[in-house]
Amino acid sequence: MSTMTSTPPSKHVPLNHRAPGSSFRRFKDRSATVVLTAAMVIAMIPLVLIVFEVTRRGIGVVNLDFITQTEPPPRREGGGYAAGFFGTLYIMALAVVMSIPFGIATAVYIVEYGPNRMTSAIRFFTDVMTGIPSIFVGLFVYGLLVIGWGGMGFGTFVGAVAIAVMMLPIVTRSAEEMLRLVPNEMRNASYGLGARKWQTIVHTVLPAAAPGLTTGSMLAIARGIGETAPLLLTAFGSGLVVTAFQGSAQGAVPIQLYRGAAQPFEAGVDRAWGAALCLFVLVLAFTVVARWIGSKASTGSH
Amino acid sequence: MSTEAPEAPAPEEPRRGTLRSSKGRMADPLFKWAVTACGTIVLVLLALMVLRTTSEAWPVFAKEGFFGFLFGDEWTSGGSRSEITGTYGAWPFIYGTLVTSTIAIVIALPLAIMVAFYLTHLAPRRLAKPLSYTVELLAAVPSVIFGLWGLHWFLPNVLRPFFELLEGVLGWFFLFEGPVRGVGYLAAGIVLAIMILPIMTAIIREVIVVHPIDQRMAAYALGSTRWEVLRHVVLPASFSGIVAAAMLGLGRALGETIAVLMLIGGSQAWGASLFGTGSSMASHIAATFGEASPEARTALMAIGVALFLVTMIVNILARVIVWRLGRMTGDAAV
Numbered sequence: 284m285s286t287m288t289s290t291p292p293s294k295h296v297p298l299n300h301r302a303p304g305s306s307f308r309r310f311k312d313r314s315a316t317v318v319l320t321a322a323m324v325i326a327m328i329p330l331v332l333i334v335f336e337v338t339r340r341g342i343g344v345v346n347l348d349f350i351t352q353t354e355p356p357p358r359r360e361g362g363g364y365a366a367g368f369f370g371t372l373y374i375m376a377l378a379v380v381m382s383i384p385f386g387i388a389t390a391v392y393i394v395e396y397g398p399n400r401m402t403s404a405i406r407f408f409t410d411v412m413t414g415i416p417s418i419f420v421g422l423f424v425y426g427l428l429v430i431g432w433g434g435m436g437f438g439t440f441v442g443a444v445a446i447a448v449m450m451l452p453i454v455t456r457s458a459e460e461m462l463r464l465v466p467n468e469m470r471n472a473s474y475g476l477g478a479r480k481w482q483t484i485v486h487t488v489l490p491a492a493a494p495g496l497t498t499g500s501m502l503a504i505a506r507g508i509g510e511t512a513p514l515l516l517t518a519f520g521s522g523l524v525v526t527a528f529q530g531s532a533q534g535a536v537p538i539q540l541y542r543g544a545a546q547p548f549e550a551g552v553d554r555a556w557g558a559a560l561c562l563f564v565l566v567l568a569f570t571v572v573a574r575w576i577g578s579k580a581s582t583g584s585h
Numbered sequence: 586m587s588t589e590a591p592e593a594p595a596p597e598e599p600r601r602g603t604l605r606s607s608k609g610r611m612a613d614p615l616f617k618w619a620v621t622a623c624g625t626i627v628l629v630l631l632a633l634m635v636l637r638t639t640s641e642a643w644p645v646f647a648k649e650g651f652f653g654f655l656f657g658d659e660w661t662s663g664g665s666r667s668e669i670t671g672t673y674g675a676w677p678f679i680y681g682t683l684v685t686s687t688i689a690i691v692i693a694l695p696l697a698i699m700v701a702f703y704l705t706h707l708a709p710r711r712l713a714k715p716l717s718y719t720v721e722l723l724a725a726v727p728s729v730i731f732g733l734w735g736l737h738w739f740l741p742n743v744l745r746p747f748f749e750l751l752e753g754v755l756g757w758f759f760l761f762e763g764p765v766r767g768v769g770y771l772a773a774g775i776v777l778a779i780m781i782l783p784i785m786t787a788i789i790r791e792v793i794v795v796h797p798i799d800q801r802m803a804a805y806a807l808g809s810t811r812w813e814v815l816r817h818v819v820l821p822a823s824f825s826g827i828v829a830a831a832m833l834g835l836g837r838a839l840g841e842t843i844a845v846l847m848l849i850g851g852s853q854a855w856g857a858s859l860f861g862t863g864s865s866m867a868s869h870i871a872a873t874f875g876e877a878s879p880e881a882r883t884a885l886m887a888i889g890v891a892l893f894l895v896t897m898i899v900n901i902l903a904r905v906i907v908w909r910l911g912r913m914t915g916d917a918a919v
Contacts, residue, residue: 308810308813309810311810311812312810312811312812312813315811315812315815315816316707316811316812318699319699319702319703319707320703320707322695322696322699322700322703323699323700323703323704323708323716325696326696326697326699326700326782326786327716327719329739329779330719330720330723330779330783332734332738332739333726333730333731333734336734336738337730337733337734384623385623385626388619388620388623388624389620389623389624389626389627391620392620392621392623392624393624395620396617396620396621401621401624401625402624404628405624405625405627405628407904408627408628408631409627410900410904411631411897411900411901412627412630412631414833414836414840414896414897414899414900415634415840415893415896415897416839416840416841416842416867416892416893416896417840417842418840418842418867418870418871418889418892419634419638419840419889419892419893419896420634422638422870422885422886422889423633423634423637423638423889426637426638426641426886427633427637431637431641448630451626451627451630452627455627479612479613480613480616480617481612481613481615481616481617484616502725505725506725508727509725509726509727509728509729509730510727511727511728511729511842511843512842512843512867512871515871515874515875516870516871516874519875537727537729537843540729540730540733541729541732541843541846541847544729544732544733544736544737544847545847552737555733556733556737559729559730559733559734562727562729562730563726563727563730566725566726566727567722567725570722570725571722574718
């Protein structure tokens, strides 16, 4: 360090001179930019095409009849997915009741009573559960409830159980993240006022995390609405409106969509496009609103 | 979090002293008990899943043998109610799953990395946010919509002409042997790639975003071009995230049912040509389950168990890799 002088080292090249080989490096940089931009465009094309095509083919099909009438034989035009919409609504309502409270309670246990061996095991296996193929969940519920345990048969309830199993890990993971964001000062303040632990959790922690919990739950619902495979094995599908809680096969929009798209009749395929548009709008609406609530909450608290 | 004012210590549960009234004294233990019970549901569910499906599928494994079941390539279902009379070899379906998932990952992974790079480093500031938002929204689109679009628009308008061209030019190569039917391994694999691209991009993007800016700035200060920074600074640092994204995408591709079912052709044959039709494990279960005899359902359950095993191995491997790489490079892994 003692040899430091104010004159530049002998091989110094001023910044406005180009180093040898720089033109090739610039060329590489330019072509990388072009390639990356092209990749972005290539990736977006199919996604844009899907949105465009679903809207174009679906918009003419969806009307009030589409939601209120049941489906005629695939060859005939008209009619709608009333059975599917009713079934999806029924199944989702049950699945929400079964998955969201348990998911949030699990997250409360992990965050408020952890970390210990039990909570890290639960965290790990929740992660593992998000990766389980949906068809396997269908097989499991089929084996457990449809033929096992007294043989409940196909129906609304078993379908809802399958969807709830799919939703549970999603709810738990997002709720856990949200509960961790609640600052410890709030918990301490609550204890300082003499609250018990359960009072602190119920009256302080959960309300503080409420927007985040809503976001996670809505994202889970958005995921559940579109699930097809587990329902094929549990709710089984139906073309008529079924109000039975359990015991007779129940319909759902994704099942009807799949069956409509798989047969070769133009009218049935058209209805499938209509259903695709409805599902698409529903899922997007849930996702967008969920994100909006989440972002509003996070900007409001900071 | 770490830059904020000194954080409050983690709250200890207040000690029960004489000041505390004994009223509602049981509420806390009860609450804890209830929440713990909910927490164990996950463990109970997973245990039930493994036990129930394995015991249900046991007769098939017992008759064919575990490896005989995995590698046997004949699937003839019998119609018995109580015993196993058919021959059950799942290899054609395992092969279909492997081939379609490989195609999907080979196409989607490089694209996902490039798109994530574009979104984080190249996109004009005004475009970057809406674009990444769109990508995340598309990850939520149900797979049945991809199947419908793939079967009724993408296949006849894009894939079929492309396949015919490919067959004409490379038909001498065993992977691209004709005849081109449209539906088949390649069609299912390409649509799978489109499906897993958004989720993989979203994960890789998250990992790149948290990469500390000073490393990049230091590289720029040394005179690196943008490409050199991406290639030599950002890419190595986000490697574990990329592995995690690949594994997660692979997990999705392995278990994906409906879109594959609509595009793979649904035959029980298997062959080297990518234009050939076949079935994946998941698609075969979904396609034949409705009309299957009790005996055949047992065999389908066995496929489910095999599928579960494969996806579990992939998932746990992903977690271990991420954990180890994360410890080595100290980056924020997913």
